[in-house]
Amino acid sequence: MPMMITNQPSPECWQQGQLIEVMITDLSDSGDGVGRLGNRVVFVPDTVTGDRALVRLMRVKPNYATGKLHQLLVESPNRVRPRCIVADKCGGCQWQHVSWDYQQLAKQNQVIQALKRIGGFSEPAVAPILTTDSPLGYRNKATYPLKRSATGSVQAGYYQKGSHQLINLNQCPVQDQRLNPLLGEIKQDIQQLGWSIYNESRHQGRLRHLSLQIGQRTGEMLLTLVTTDLNLKDLDVQGQTWLNRYPQLVGVCVNHNP
Template sequence: MQQGDLIELTIHDLNSQGSGVGRYGNQVVFVPDTVPGDRLEVRITRLKRQYGLGKIQRMLEPSGDRRRPPCIVADKCGGCQWLQVEESLQLEIKTKEVTQALQRIGGFEDLKVEPILHGSSGLGYRNKSTYPVGRSSTGQLQAGYYRKGSHQLVNLNQCPIQDQRLNPLLSDIKQDIAANGWSIYNEAKHQGKLRHLAFRIGHHTGEILLTLITTAPDFPNLEEQAASWLAEYPALVGVCLNINDRKGNMIWGRDTRAIAGRDYVNETFVGLNLKLRPETFFQINTAVAEHLLEKILGQLELQGNETIIDAYCGVGTFTLPLAQQAKQVIGIEVLPSSVQQAQASAADNHIENVKFLVGTVEDVLPNLEDTADIVLVDPPRKGCDRRVLDTLRQSRPRQILYISCNPATLARDLKILCEAEAYTVEWVQPADFFPQTPHVECAVLLKMV
């Protein structure tokens, strides 16, 4: 097989990046936009020592699990990878990814993996969307997601995976921005002002927040336009400005302020009242997050006398519901702004048996004097720092709840925690927070042996 070759290939699996997996002779070939069962003519676009990359040239026989994508720009937009895959197969593959990671990396055999949690629909689930803004070659204002493998914008007026209550705003707001003649950012030249449009909606409340992410605050008619938007869209409760004048791909700057209305939306989460600012990290799929938390609480069977540590606690999404059923919960979070929001939410909900500590988990956790009955860890994709795992093995909490967005690092860390039979895996619960993509979340409960 050589680069440029045209080969016939049958897809038999999907990988964790979303591409189809086929085999040509003794070499693996990855092909985007494919479905297991597809038989294709594929052009080899790149060749590595252990694998090749290909592009569909012709569909010879489509898979029975292939569907018509529920998006008119699915062949261009890089926001989703699996719109062509039937949702039942998406769930099956994500469950298999978790199971295989635990077996191959963690060395866990014969573990029962619970049926994956998912919403009633894999569409309309995103409660937050952030769109880059730019201009086409003809100067037309655009906002959307980037094309696959590039920084070229695919212009969108609606998106099937965002909350459908946001769709009417996107097209109209772009028209108003164009009519005002506002300066648009050019990423290549680092010139211009408006970089992104960010929308956030309260899944249960329906309140909407619009944020303009810009390099500078001075736009003509800005306050008047923001007030006009508030008047035009009853669900819109605030228009904010976030300043980010740095080069690079980082979306959010440090300074956010409201220019009309307020700088947060009200949301309810498992009965708690939360105030979510534009840049607040909050689970993107509210319904599935609530479902997962209910399952977790059922597994923990809290009696009201437990001390719990919530590492990587963020704004207290899990800390506060746990505190309602425990004696005390201690949250650890590296971002001071998140801790401030968590403290405010605790006060708003009259929850007094929580305290929040600012710092990295690897620095704070070893120095805690409180003996925890349960420790919850919800690390980033890279998993837990080795110092965190060593601290857990030394402090010996009765239960460890590990929530992960990366099956590979989850399996690696679980293997370390269970060494020398220190802990045993009691419960494995995958959850589909990101339908139409290859991403899968998973909660695992460990009990001390």
């Protein structure tokens, strides 16, 4: 049974931590839902135009607020189930809960509004947006921060929204799917090699990031390790092992970032 608010706080009296009921009427440039009550605007991630939602206020400013989705009261027809099982946690993408058709309309409208608001055009002539066949598999480069879990296993993924809490991934539906096998296997290799992983709290360790890139037409791949120094045991041997294992891999690079 959806939770309803009987005493909705007026926008002038909003406070951090309060629950408000809001209708989402637009999407921001970053993909957050936008709701308006009185003279106040509230930005709510993980919502879409047409949602009626119960929102917990996280930050309250004089003219706007940011909120966190607490409960969906009415689902928008523009909402779809994300293809990624960690889409609600991972900060790697923001649009998976928005239907593909509505994404195209929303993004075209963002161009029009920017030309009106910033460019000063009254009626900008904007052609229909050019789209790909699928909203997935379009990223040809992904750079993943690395860390060790509490049990010592090597993890790679994206940070949770608004944090440095790593969401561990073995695949990502928005990156080119030909890169997915490398992600899990290379994490295992790093684990077996015993290379130290950089700890940003202690400022210790070597490996910071794992980067994978692919030429979408050629299929050629590039693997890059971002490391604080170059003293990785058996790096040359392991690099050649990767080149031999993956025929499409044409280079293994080290980005020295002390």
